[in-house]
Amino acid sequence: MQPRPIITYPDPVLKARASEIRSIDALVVTLAEDMRETMYLAPGVGLAAPQVGVSSRLIVVDPTAGKEPGRLIVMLNPIIVESEGSLTDSEMCLSVPEVSVNVKRAQRILVRGMDLKGREVSVEAEGYLARIFQHEIDHLDGKVILDYASSLKRALYLKKKKKGLV
Numbered sequence: 001m002q003p004r005p006i007i008t009y010p011d012p013v014l015k016a017r018a019s020e021i022r023s024i025d026a027l028v029v030t031l032a033e034d035m036r037e038t039m040y041l042a043p044g045v046g047l048a049a050p051q052v053g054v055s056s057r058l059i060v061v062d063p064t065a066g067k068e069p070g071r072l073i074v075m076l077n078p079i080i081v082e083s084e085g086s087l088t089d090s091e092m093c094l095s096v097p098e099v100s101v102n103v104k105r106a107q108r109i110l111v112r113g114m115d116l117k118g119r120e121v122s123v124e125a126e127g128y129l130a131r132i133f134q135h136e137i138d139h140l141d142g143k144v145i146l147d148y149a150s151s152l153k154r155a156l157y158l159k160k161k162k163k164g165l166v
Contacts, residue, residue: 003038004052008166009096009144010158011053018048018055018140021076024118032058032074032116040066044094046132048139051095059136063129073123078113078137080106087127091135093145098166099157101145105134 007013021028031054039047043065049058061073085107090100108126111133115121125133138144146154160166 001033001037003041004034006038006042006051006094007053008161009146010161013050013053013055014095014139014144015142016050016055017142018050018057020057024076024116028056028058028076029116031056032060035060036072036074042094046136047094048136050139057140059133059140061129061132061136063132074116075111075113075121075123076116078111078133078140080109080134080137081112082110084108089131091131091145093135095139096145096157099145099149099153101149101153103145103148105131109133111137
């Protein structure tokens with residue numbers, strides 16, 4: 001397991017739709033392990049493969065940020081198959097440091113994907129966990145939290161980034 005550098009906006013890998021994972025090999029397993037290590041060191045509660053420079057549909061999620069063993073979820077090719085309700089709350093992102101954006105998300109979702117053994121898995125998530133899944137799946141679709149921000153907030157972030165302040 002090796003932590004990987006976290007890619008920051010406006011890197012093009014963050015704006016592209018990630019490719020589906022068609023087969024689970026040693027590279028995919030290693031990527032998942034590296035992402036887990038990277039997420040916990042950051043520290044964060046979710047990480048998508050594009051955030052470490054890999055355009056693959058793989059996410060790791062742990063709402064406890066590693067504080068409670070057994071809470072890590074690794075999901076390949078996740079899709080939201082049901083959603084209901086909505087809630088707006090502030091979000092931050094490891095790929096857009098020092099910025100928070102209010103984002104409207106579904107309150108409850110059902111996510112389907114595969115685990116690292118190729119088995120189909122479903123997770124019903126509410127509240128904070130649902131928000132994390134939606135945030136990470138956004139990354140797989142080429143969206144970042146700045147896509148939910150005003151053009152002014154985006155411009156200010158890019159100006160700070162250019163000056164090396166973030």
